[in-house]
Amino acid sequence: MTQFALSTPTTGGSRFPSKPLPPRAGAGLKTGHIDAILSDDYRIGFLEVHAENYMGDGGPAHRALSAIRAEFPLSVHGVGLSIGSETGIDPDHLDRLARVVERYEPGMVSEHLAWSSHDAGYFNDLLPLPYNQATLDRVAGHIGQVQDSLKRPILLENPSTYVAFEQSTMSETDFIRDIARKSGCGLLLDINNVFVSATNHGWKPLQYLRDFPLELVEEIHLAGHAEDTDDEGDLLLIDAHDRPVADPVWKLYEIVISQAGPLPTLIEWDNDVPEWPVLRHEAMLAEAILDRMGPASMLGSRHAAE
Amino acid sequence: MQQSNQMHDTDHSEFGAALLDPDLPLPEGIVGPRGKAATKRFAVYRNNVTVSLINALADIFPAVARLVGADFFRNMARIYIAGDPPRSALLFQYGQRFPDFLARFEPVGKLPYLPDVARLERRWLDATHAADMDPLPSAALAAVSPQDLERVRLVPHPAARIVESRYAAVSIFSASRAERPLDTIRAMNPETGLITRPHHEVQIRLLPEGAASFFQDLLQGRSLGEAANRTHEHYPEFDLAGAISALLESGAFTTLRLDETTIGEARR
Helix, strand or coil, rough: CCCCCCCCCCCCCCCCCCCCCCCCCCEECCCCHHHHHHHCCCCCCCEEEEEHHCCCCCCCHHHHHHHHHHHHCCECCCCCCCCCCCCCHHHHHHHHHHHHHHHHHCCCEECCCCCEEEEEEEEEEEECCCCCHHHHHHHHHHHHHHHHCCCCCCEEECCCCCCEECCCCCCCCHHHHHHHHCCEEEEEEEHHHHHHHHHHHHCCCHHHHHHHHHEEEEEEEECCCCCEEEECCCEEEEEECCCCCHHHHHHHHHHHHHCCCCCEEEECCCCCCHHHHHHHHHHHHHHHHHHCCCCCCCCCCCCCCC | HHHHHHHHHHHHHHHHHHHHCCCCCCCCCCHHHHHHHCHHHHHHHHHHHHHHHHHHHEEEEEEEHHHHHHHHHHHHHHHHHHHCCCCCCCHHHHCHHHHHHHHHHHHHHHCCHHHHHHHHHHHHHHHHCCCCCCCCCCCHCCCCCCCCCCHHHEEECCCCEEEEEEECCCHHHHHHHCCCCCCCCCCCCEEEEECCCCCCCEEEEEHHHHHHHHHHHHCCCCHHHHHHHHHHHCCCCCHHHHHHHHHHCCEEEEEEECCCEEECCCCC
């Protein structure tokens, strides 16, 4: 009788080496870059993927990510959990996220302070929330539910926003600090989002960073933004992820790293994606700042922002 | 105050409806900072949602987009999205009803094969994301004794799919994806395609008439003998040997079963 082995994943014990995110620069993983990343002499610090792209059963995406995960630390970044949803967390989607996390054992799992799903459907954008007690209770509850399901803390990312709400009663930084306190989650500080939102709402980015609980930040995001105008003809920045990181965002990044110490730092480039060397160049710029602000500044790092 | 919070906070449906319909007013409570207006600001979200979903459809249906032209496709996709926004965050599953939409969408009525090309592209992507399984090795079939062969049933590979078209949808799809000219294709020739993912890459092959019926039967769980007999009845010229070698090459099946025995399972 002929017998044939099927390609079933090995079970029992870890499939991958344990790799927490190092305080280095990483890049958002794009399908077209995978071969270049694997064969590059420059070993990128880590890679980050959108969880939703790996929620299928199998196929080339999983094969490529397994090859990446075998060699690099990985961060899983959800874009579709809709943590701010007023109709609750979709249990099926949470199960799918749990399966991705179980399958790839990432060093970090993160999601957004936003909503994207409602009964009517999935809007494929990170939509804004009013900052008040009702939203705070809801979001903190949902994060608790996610962390219970994943059996690990997650990081929550500050949003880029274009509108405000009459219903808001708190500042974004107070809102985020209270959510972290209540849910026990860590924070992902997207410095491009800080610059975009500060410009769009007339805040001072440095004041925002002074108010932000830097001691809870475990990962940084950097990306490029586009310029538009608002109803009054004033500058309105769009979180486009389609170009290099802007100079003022690099400056804010230096300030954050000098205060918080080296942190895993991701370059996001999701639209008009360039060849790998262009993205790698951005990562190397971040890494140069991490090196420059390196071990010496570590001594004074991780102190409370107050 | 508390009451008005409650009222507005539970209104993502109003926000969502306004995202998809630019004729609706801004959701209540949406403002710009320091008394500024928010129309253009809210339009950023409207644009993000619509453009990202149009891009998603263009990624899923590139052959359709090429057949109708990129600008036409984007305008058509906008209409489709407004009527059938995605239900889930898994955008690689979006557009299941797009082929039916095309069948009803009058401006593309001159391209009657378009819904079938779309159906094929949708199943192509489903096959891409299907579970990983090794295809049935030829040795598995060779190991079955001749008297048992006709009782053999085959277990379909998760990626295996058949697309039947009254038009030359497979040829049109292949030419469009490869950016080849379509002028040599006789569009009114019915075609049946078998989509498989034998190892890592999705592939499609044209099935001759008899083989199409034979594969349909096998995918529905009929035994080799039943499928071959039924096919011979309708297609006396049916090439069984050719169909069996296509069966093995295509990777459409993973294991074979003889009554209660499963052959091809993982080694115990």
